[in-house]
Amino acid sequence: MIDRRFISSFDAWFVVVVLLILSLGVLSIYTVTYTVAPKAHGAIYTKQVIWIFLGLIVFFIAASIDYHEIARFSTFLYAAGVVLLILVLLVGRTGMGARRWISLGFFDLQPSEWIKLIVIIVLARYFSNRSHPRGLSLLELLVPVLWVGVPLILVLKQPDLGTALVLLFIPTVMIALVGLRSRTAGFSVLVSLMAFPFIWEIFWNVLKPYQRNRLIAFINPAVDPTGHGYHALQSKIAIGSGGLFGKGLFGGTQSQLKFLPEGHTDFVFSVFAEEWGFVGVLVLLTLYFLLIWWGIDAANKAKDHLGVFMAVGVVSMLVFYLAVNIGMTLGVAPVVGVPLPLMSYGGNSILTTMAGLGLLLNIKIRRFMLFY
Amino acid sequence: MDIYTSSDNPREIQNRLGYLMVGIVVIFAALLLRAWYLQITKGSYYKEQSENNRVRVVYIQPPRGLIFDRHGELLANNVPSFNLYLVLEDISDKKGVLDLLARFIQMDRGELERKINSPKNNVPYMPMKVKEGLSLKEVALIESHRLDLAGTILVPEPQRNYLCGPLAAHLLGYVGEISPAQLQESGNEETLPGTSVGQSGIEKTYDTHIRGEVGQKIIEVDAVGHEMKVLRVQEPASGNDLYLTIDLNVQKVAEEALGKDAGTIVAINPRNGEILAMVSHPAFDPNQLSQSLSPADWEVLSSDPGHPLTNRAIQGQYPPGSTFKLVVSSAALETKEVTPEEPILCTGGMLFGRRVYKDWKRGGHGVMDLHTAIVQSCDVYFYEMGRRLGIDRLADYAFRYGLGQPTGIELASEKSGVIPTSQWKIRAKGEPWFPGETLSASIGQGFVTVTPIQMANLIGTVAMSGIRYQPHLIKAIRDRVTGRLFEFPPVQLGKVELAEGTYNAIRQALSGVVSEPHGTGAAARSPFVTIGGKTGTAQVVEAKPGVETKSLPKELQDHAWFIAFAPVEDPQIAVAVLVEHGGHGGETAAPPAKRVIEEYLKNDRPSIHQQL
Numbered sequence: 014m015i016d017r018r019f020i021s022s023f024d025a026w027f028v029v030v031v032l033l034i035l036s037l038g039v040l041s042i043y044t045v046t047y048t049v050a051p052k053a054h055g056a057i058y059t060k061q062v063i064w065i066f067l068g069l070i071v072f073f074i075a076a077s078i079d080y081h082e083i084a085r086f087s088t089f090l091y092a093a094g095v096v097l098l099i100l101v102l103l104v105g106r107t108g109m110g111a112r113r114w115i116s117l118g119f120f121d122l123q124p125s126e127w128i129k130l131i132v133i134i135v136l137a138r139y140f141s142n143r144s145h146p147r148g149l150s151l152l153e154l155l156v157p158v159l160w161v162g163v164p165l166i167l168v169l170k171q172p173d174l175g176t177a178l179v180l181l182f183i184p185t186v187m188i189a190l191v192g193l194r195s196r197t198a199g200f201s202v203l204v205s206l207m208a209f210p211f212i213w214e215i216f217w218n219v220l221k222p223y224q225r226n227r228l229i230a231f232i233n234p235a236v237d238p239t240g241h242g243y244h245a246l247q248s249k250i251a252i253g254s255g256g257l258f259g260k261g262l263f264g265g266t267q268s269q270l271k272f273l274p275e276g277h278t279d280f281v282f283s284v285f286a287e288e289w290g291f292v293g294v295l296v297l298l299t300l301y302f303l304l305i306w307w308g309i310d311a312a313n314k315a316k317d318h319l320g321v322f323m324a325v326g327v328v329s330m331l332v333f334y335l336a337v338n339i340g341m342t343l344g345v346a347p348v349v350g351v352p353l354p355l356m357s358y359g360g361n362s363i364l365t366t367m368a369g370l371g372l373l374l375n376i377k378i379r380r381f382m383l384f385y
Numbered sequence: 386m387d388i389y390t391s392s393d394n395p396r397e398i399q400n401r402l403g404y405l406m407v408g409i410v411v412i413f414a415a416l417l418l419r420a421w422y423l424q425i426t427k428g429s430y431y432k433e434q435s436e437n438n439r440v441r442v443v444y445i446q447p448p449r450g451l452i453f454d455r456h457g458e459l460l461a462n463n464v465p466s467f468n469l470y471l472v473l474e475d476i477s478d479k480k481g482v483l484d485l486l487a488r489f490i491q492m493d494r495g496e497l498e499r500k501i502n503s504p505k506n507n508v509p510y511m512p513m514k515v516k517e518g519l520s521l522k523e524v525a526l527i528e529s530h531r532l533d534l535a536g537t538i539l540v541p542e543p544q545r546n547y548l549c550g551p552l553a554a555h556l557l558g559y560v561g562e563i564s565p566a567q568l569q570e571s572g573n574e575e576t577l578p579g580t581s582v583g584q585s586g587i588e589k590t591y592d593t594h595i596r597g598e599v600g601q602k603i604i605e606v607d608a609v610g611h612e613m614k615v616l617r618v619q620e621p622a623s624g625n626d627l628y629l630t631i632d633l634n635v636q637k638v639a640e641e642a643l644g645k646d647a648g649t650i651v652a653i654n655p656r657n658g659e660i661l662a663m664v665s666h667p668a669f670d671p672n673q674l675s676q677s678l679s680p681a682d683w684e685v686l687s688s689d690p691g692h693p694l695t696n697r698a699i700q701g702q703y704p705p706g707s708t709f710k711l712v713v714s715s716a717a718l719e720t721k722e723v724t725p726e727e728p729i730l731c732t733g734g735m736l737f738g739r740r741v742y743k744d745w746k747r748g749g750h751g752v753m754d755l756h757t758a759i760v761q762s763c764d765v766y767f768y769e770m771g772r773r774l775g776i777d778r779l780a781d782y783a784f785r786y787g788l789g790q791p792t793g794i795e796l797a798s799e800k801s802g803v804i805p806t807s808q809w810k811i812r813a814k815g816e817p818w819f820p821g822e823t824l825s826a827s828i829g830q831g832f833v834t835v836t837p838i839q840m841a842n843l844i845g846t847v848a849m850s851g852i853r854y855q856p857h858l859i860k861a862i863r864d865r866v867t868g869r870l871f872e873f874p875p876v877q878l879g880k881v882e883l884a885e886g887t888y889n890a891i892r893q894a895l896s897g898v899v900s901e902p903h904g905t906g907a908a909a910r911s912p913f914v915t916i917g918g919k920t921g922t923a924q925v926v927e928a929k930p931g932v933e934t935k936s937l938p939k940e941l942q943d944h945a946w947f948i949a950f951a952p953v954e955d956p957q958i959a960v961a962v963l964v965e966h967g968g969h970g971g972e973t974a975a976p977p978a979k980r981v982i983e984e985y986l987k988n989d990r991p992s993i994h995q996q997l
Contacts (some may be wrong), residue, residue: 190401247440253423253431291424295417302413309406313399321395325405336412343419 024377027307031355031370034300035065038356041285044263045276057277057358064360068367075371079379083372084319087134091160094131097124098167105171113171123361125176128164129183130365130372133326135160136184140191141318148192151200157184172220175351179333186329187322244280249344252286252294259290277358279350282342301335304370311377320376327369440616441472441606443512444577447597448543450624452557452587454633455659455860459548461557466544466676467519469527470512473501475536475606482534489526490516496680512538514562514579518676531611538612545581545588545675551668553636555696556629556660556796556858558586559671584674586696587627587858590795594862597624628861628870630659638984639664642977648945648964649697649837652981655845655950655959657875658854660794661985663838665697699792699799702834703963706921706970707762707905708946709783709829711847711891713770714755716782718887722773725755725890731765735824742768742824745922759894762905762920764828771827776818779827780806785881786843787853788835794856802839805832830924837961840948844919845959847895848950850888851881895919896953899975906947909975914986915953918978920970921946942966947974951982958985 043058075083097115101124105112114121136157161184168176193201217225254260276284286294305328312324331354338353340346352362423431452461469490476482483501487494492515500515519527519539527539545560561584568576582596583589600621605614639650639662652661669686687694695701717723733749734741744750744764750757758766771779783789789804803809805826807818825831838856846853855876862871895917898906905920923944945967950959960978967973 186405190398190405192401249423250431250434252420253427254435255424256428256432257425286420286424291420294420294424298413298417298420302409305409306406309402309409313402315395315399318395318398321398325402328405328409332409332412336416339416340419343416343423345415345419 024307024374027304027374030300030303030307034297034304034355035068037285037297037300038281038353038358039065040262041281041288041356042277042358044288045281045284047263060360061358061363064363067360068363071364072367072371072374075368076374076378078375080323080372080375081319083375084134084138084323087131087138090131091135094124094128095163095167097122098128098164101125102167102170113173120360125164125168125171125173126361126365128168129176129179129330130327130369132161132164132180133183133323133330133369136187137319137322137326140187140322148194149188149197150194151197154188154193154197154201157188169216174220175337175349178337178349179330179351182333183326183329187325190322190325244275244348245341245344248280248283248342251280251283252342255287255290255293257291259286259288259293262288264288279338279348279352279357280342281356281358282339282353285356286342298339305332305335308373311373314380315376316380320379324373324376327372330369331366441512441604443538443540443602443604443612444579445600445602445618445621446542446581447599447621448623449545449560449581449588449597450595450626450865452595452627452629454629454631454636456632457628458633460553460629460633461545461547463543464546465541466517467524468514468540468542469516469519470538470540471501471515472512472536472538477535482536485530485533486515486527486537489530490519490523492516511577512540517542518544535611545672547671547675549633549637550672551670552640553631553663554586554668554671555665555698556586556631556663557671558588559584559674560588561675581675585694586796587629589797591627591859591862595624595627597865598622623865625865626863627859628863629858630654630661630860631663631858632661632985635981635985636662636664638662639977639981640666642980643962643964646964646967646973647691647697648962648967648974649701650960650962650977650981651698651838651841652958652960652985653838653841653845653856655849655854655956658842658856659860659875660856660858661958662981663696663698663858665695665701667691667693669693696796696798697963697965698837699794699796700836701963702800702802702836703944703946704831704833704923705829705835705840706923706944706946707764707828708840708844708919708921708948708970709827709833709835710759710762710767711843711895711919711948712783712786712788713767713774713779713827714759714891714894715786715847715881715883715887716774716779717770718755718890719782719883720774720778723755723770728752728754729758729766729769731758731763733765735765735768737768737772737824738821740821742821755890756894756897757903759891759919760897760901760904762898767827768824771823772820774823774827776823776826777806779823780804783833786846787878788839788843792836792838792842792856794838795858799838800836802835803832829921837963840946840963841959841961844895844948844950844961845956846881847888847891848917848956848959850885851883853878853881892917892953895950899949905969905971906949906975908971909947909949909979911951911979911983913983914951916949916951916979916982917953918947918949918975920975921948922968922970925966939966942968945970945972945974947971947978949975949978949982951986958982 039058039061042061046057101112101115104115106114106116106121113125114123139157139160161180165177165180168180285297289296308324308328308331312321312328315321315324334351334354337346337349337351338357341348341351352359354362354366448463451459453459473479483494483497487497497515501513524539527534527537547554547557560581563576563580563582567582577599580596580599583592588595598621601617601619602615603617604612605616606612635652639652643650643664643666645666647666649666650662650664652663653659654661667689673682674686718725729752731744731750731753733747734743742764745762749765750761750763753761753763753766757763780789783804789802791799791801793799805818805822810816810818810832822831826833842853842856855878857873857876859873861873863869864871896915898904898920899909899916899918906918909916909918923946925941925943943966945964946962947970948959948961950956958981960981962974962978964973964977
């Protein structure tokens with residue numbers, strides 16, 4: 014599939030931005046695991062590098078198969094994703110109080126990471142399939158609600174709060190883009206308001222005690238006698254103490270002295286901010302912003318509706334993760350445990366993010382193509 | 386299903402992307418503003434917070450799994466013990482604190498200093514273990530001087546306790562603080578310095594099963610590092626319980642029967658390979674070893690000429706002496722070099738080459754057949770068998786019985802012994818095999834060495850007509866979380882394929898060794914049970930003509946062997962006894978074997994009467 018058009022429309026600087034963020038991630042993982050786990054240290058960052066290489070392969074595959082072709086298989090992908098989510102609940106590996114992984118020996122597959130991309134593709138196909146001069150009717154709204162509802166319930170059952178929230182966020186953005194008929198909008202608001210207490214009840218019940226405590230701790234840190242705000246507090250100290258220029262590589266006392274938990278996974282941003290200071294944060298956020306901007310650009314230049322919705326889906330997924338993860342480390346979002354795209358340690362996160370970015374490139378390089 | 390028609394123009398939707406972009410810009414701006422607020426506006430506040438971080442992670446050691454015998458008798462549990470930890474970063478007046486500590490606890494200043502500077506304790510703010518098992522007096526002294534002892538922490542932690550002291554010490558093993566090398570090896574980032582791990586025996590082999598999982602406590606401390614408030618606790622998970630195959634009563638009798646002599650007893654169930662008892666003397670007290678031993682005490686133990694840390698049952702390599710005649714008999718009968726009835730004259734020696742190979746009995750045994758030769762342990766008969774067989778055919782049968790290789794029991798550092806072949810001689814000694822050496826080998830002398838566990842398994846195999854089982858020590862593991870019992874089924878290693886007549890002839894002779902008038906193992910005769918066995922006397926030094934070995938000093942006297950199985954009609958137990966420098970096997974090694982067998986069989990277990 015790599016033809017002349019591919020190369021000519023290949024946006025090199027986009028790949029450079031991605032590689033820069035990935036490198037900063039590996040660097041942070043390297044420093045934080047250096048003293049904390051001297052033996053496993055080598056293993057963790059080399060594994061991350063291996064994931065990145067695999068991620069690049071996934072990236073190019075996702076970019077080279079025509080996205081219309083991918084959409085054609087979306088029903089099948091969706092079925093496979095749902096089956097895997099059910100399998101997780103039956104035979105999944107439990108870790109940190111949740112059942113999220115299917116152990117494949119060399120790799121623990123986390124289907125909830127992949128279902129997000131699948132839902133994006135399925136919804137994009139659905140929305141592109143209709144012309145909506147006046148916005149969605151009530152009946153047309155019901156279909157995406159069902160598409161999202163099934164995996165949402167399965168994911169909440171694990172429980173995986175972060176993924177559940179992103180599964181709600183992505184269709185919301187898409188629907189906002191398509192628009193609703195005024196009657197549909199009014200009705201949805203009404204139904205949501207009426208259903209809220211019940212949904213909240215269900216939602217609250219599926220949460221594990223530690224997740225409830227985190228939410229309580231977020232809303233009111235003072236009601237925190239047993240220290241569930243520990244993560245957030247230590248993270249704030251880490252970031253804040255970084256100051257303008259940071260403490261330098263390996264200089265982060267918070268992360269190096271192990272006060273900060275999960276420094277290589279969910280709290281990798283805190284490690285980075287402690288070492289590089291506000292200047293580093295500014296650079297990193299700029300890099301992420303360029304990435305998002307590029308994604309919006311892909312949506313803007315897409316040839317057809319399918320491309321627009323896919324790109325918007327991927328962009329909203331990334332934005333959600335950036336906002337929630339970084340917000341969490343900065344103490345302005347609850348600790349729900351979502352990874353920072355491209356920086357947090359973990360194969361599933363790296364691979365799915367790279368696949369999403371591959372889709373963006375896919376849409377962008379096919380903007381000149383006509384029909385197939 | 387081509388859904389992408391030429392009217393599919395997304396311009397209208399794309400025009401709305403601007404709103405999305407605005408939302409994104411707002412989010413990024415908010416994050417950046419928040420970072421500005423934390424890092425610049427309140428930067429110095431958080432800087433101070435990070436420098437005086439008063440939060441510590443304290444690890445809570447889990448209790449190790451319990452160890453039981455086959456009937457559920459407790460062999461090892463845990464008792465609370467006070468351990469002293471130091472957090473160096475919290476100590477401002479290092480000299481003062483160390484001086485005071487050295488006065489309060491039984492530990493000299495130099496050793497204290499050395500512990501603290503040890504490179505394995507270099508994780509900042511990680512409490513480092515200085516002493517285990519503090520006495521109540523020491524605890525009281527430290528507690529009452531809390532204010533002067535910044536950075537000291539007293540933690541009650543589970544301490545391994547072996548209820549029977551030195552009983553089965555080698556088999557159980559002991560625990561100790563993880564060494565830097567072991568830490569490297571574990572490859573598990575959760576394993577922390579200071580963790581207690583199994584250092585030998587079952588404790589070592591099954592360490593991952595019985596160690597449990599370390600818990601965590603997040604605490605807030607005051608300026609001198611003393612705990613003020615517990616922020617969060619994650620309880621440790623205790624390890625899984627082990628059920629051994631050994632029978633505590635049999636083990637006790639075996640320990641007692643061996644007494645003060647250096648040596649070993651191994652008892653095994655030939656029907657499934659379960660080890661019923663395993664004794665090695667001199668022994669050590671695992672309780673003493675499991676507390677942090679001072680270097681001086683360790684020096685005493687490890688340099689003890691009696692080698693108390695060696696498990697003689699699996700690590701002692703001894704010449705098998707006449708017990709090896711079981712292997713020679715098997716080989717000779719199976720290769721048809723001899724029939725059970727063929728008479729061979731023993732005149733008290735055999736001329737071979739230019740040397741006379743002597744029989745242990747001066748004057749000789751007279752006319753011998755296979756049966757009488759085993760019963761009376763005639764050496765000349767077996768010299769002749771060895772001459773007919775040659776070393777390589779003999780070695781072949783020894784290998785089939787599992788000699789010359791570790792049995793694979795679940796204990797570290799098992800030795801394999803040596804079964805020489807002509808190839809081996811060239812490799813190991815650089816010279817060819819001399820035929821005369823075959824004669825020495827055929828009475829279990831010369832280059833041949835075996836471990837006692839191999840011999841117990843050997844006679845068990847003969848008792849079972851060739852069926853060999855993997856000797857093992859674990860009957861079951863009980864999962865502490867689910868309460869489920871995982872049983873370990875016996876592992877059959879295959880069959881030594883000899884004619885049934887061969888096994889019958891050998892077993893009859895072994896029975897005769899104990900029950901017949903001239904039998905060398907008469908001391909093992911029991912009024913309760915029929916025992917079959919074979920004595921052995923392993924020379925420590927080449928006997929010189931005319932020197933009665935009994936007159937030699939103790940350390941040059943022969944090792945005494947007795948290997949046995951019982952009941953002859955329906956074998957339930959196989960035993961190997963070795964008494965170092967015990968002289969004749971029939972005198973010193975046979976009685977303990979008898980006692981072990983009687984103890985095991987008196988338990989009135991329903992015996993399956995199987996016609997052999």
